[in-house]
Amino acid sequence: MKRIMFQKTFVCLMVLIMALGLVQKPADAASAAINVNADAAILVEASTGKILFEKNADTSLGIASMTKMMTEYLLLEAIKEGKVKWDQKYTVSADISGLSHNTSLSNVPLRNGGQYNIEDLYHAMAIESANAAAIAIGQIIGGTNENFVKMMNDKAKELGMKNYKFVNATGLNNRDYKGPGYDLAIVGGPEDENVMSAKDVATLAYRLINDYPEVLETSSVPTMKFAEGTEDEFKMNNWIKMLDPNSKVYYEGLDGLKTGTTDLAGPCFTGTAERNGNRFISVVMNVKHDPTVDSYTARFNETEKIMNYAFSNFSIKEVLPKNGVLKSNKTIPVDKGKEKSVKIQTNKPLKIVVENGKENQYKPKVVLDKKKLTKDGKLTAPVKKGEEVGYIKVDSKEKNDLGYLPNTGKSDAKVSMVTKDAVEKANWFVLSMRAIGGFFGDIWHGITSTIKGWF
Incomplete structure (x- = not known):
């Protein structure tokens, strides 16, 4: 008797386990197809904003120099609205000049009192990721660092972002705004840094390339001379090594957008690539890697993984x-x-x-x-x-x-x-005739229905 009861209990238990397996939520197909070694990541189709893959996409994380996409957006918007002109001159202050000569930060050296046009500063920010140039652009647009930071946060809200906080125009930690020979005003605490979610970063990138597609003409340049032909000429090299055909991480069709690295953010990259009329946007944040691969290469390897998945599995179809x-x-x-x-x-x-x-x-x-x-x-x-x-x-x-x-x-x-x-x-007249026709039509319909009823 005990044996029979045990068998029945065992069978019921197995049926329950199988039933739970059948109703279990199916795994996300994208997650099963690719394993991205990063704290957060997202893949988006660039013309529609359709999300095709995500990992911790709503978690706020450090964004480092990917911040500069917001500074670019606000600059291009100001250019479009006529508030700023490309050939407009900017005179460098002692503090910004001092920060620009800090070789531990990504920079293009700017002379104290030197004058540079906005377009050169924009190229320095977008290609060399020059931090002093980004601060200068923020001051040009906002007047002060504090006001520009407010503009950044306001624009983020306007664009529909949910998990973000901007404290500066660069993505640096606020501690880097003070150093030997310079003392720049900060917003927030002395150790504050910009944060966003991967979804918010992708939203910014989506709006940037759709509202101002000309940004790709700059972000895709592997190398350029800053202030060419002047005493301040400086060779700039784009941090996006996937642009260089001679690089081991070169990726065909990739033409932007922005890298970023700080202690808080880790290695990050927002990339976009186009092949055969299909364009995608990817974001990787705080990429993980083994000691045999440097952090710069690791973020590009993870981006390649996501882009290969995108181009191999998705395309735009015209329904009508x-x-x-x-x-x-x-x-x-x-x-x-x-x-x-x-x-x-x-x-x-x-x-x-x-x-x-x-x-x-x-x-x-x-x-x-x-x-x-x-x-x-x-x-x-x-x-x-x-x-x-x-x-x-x-x-x-x-x-x-x-x-x-x-x-x-x-x-x-x-x-x-x-x-x-x-x-x-x-x-x-036409409406009257229709009304009369409708009236007699209803009568005729009633008569025919009655006659049919007789038979």
Whole structure:
């Protein structure tokens, strides 16, 4: 008897274990495909903001010189708005000159009292990661370090970031703002440093290359001379070694964006690369590596791993072209119009990021704006040509979908649906005739229904 009870208990236990295994949450496909040796990482498709892989992406960590992407963004914005000009001159203070000659920091030496144009300082910051040049740019835009830091934090909030804190324009630890021969004002504590999450860094990179794509013309330059032809000429070498065809970490198609290293942040890199019309953004933070690999190479190795995964597994697919229609929703009925319906179409191509081999998991669906429709589901004339009446989105069957970067204008893959033509309001005579026709039509329908009932 005891033996039978034991067997039944054992069988029940095995069934329970198997059942738990069946309902267990499936592992993230990306995590299974790549193992990134970093405290945090993320992979994003660059035109849509679609997240394809993430690891601890919402955790705030040190960002070091990746900070300079925000300084670049604010500078390019100021240039666009006409508040700053490329040929505008900046006179270097003794403190900034002193910091620029600190050889333990990444810098381009600037003369005390020397004058440099904004474009040269921008190149120094973007290519050589020059810290003194970044501070100078912050002062040009914000007037003071304190005001510029406020602008950085305000812009981060505006761009939809969630886990960040900026205390300076460079990414240095605040302790580095004071040294032999210089004493620069700081914001926050003496040991404070900028922090962001990988998702926030990716959001900044996404906005930077989409709002100001010209940034890639600079970030992709392997070497350049600062203030060429002057007494201050200085050869700058880009810290992104993946740009150099002669480097062992060279990566075809990679053209930016920013490296970073401090004691707090560890080796970091925000990269972007394009091949065959597909562009991706990757971020790695505090990369881990064994002693046989230097930290600079390690961050590029992890970036290569992520980029190879991206280009091998994902591509952009066009679900519908511009002016495309869905067979099930070609028209919308119109009330009180000269025409009784109007054709609808997409206002631009509907494109989505698709994992290779999973194209059949996506289905387009039209969602109409109920605020523009009557209770009967009709538009009311007059209707303008190109009037937005809703949108078409793509539903995914993917259970582990990671969504999109915040504040990119996308919560899912969708484009607006607009009217193909205008529909004028019908005059009173036409509306009267329709009403009369409808009245007699209802009578006739009632009579025929009654007669059918007799038989």
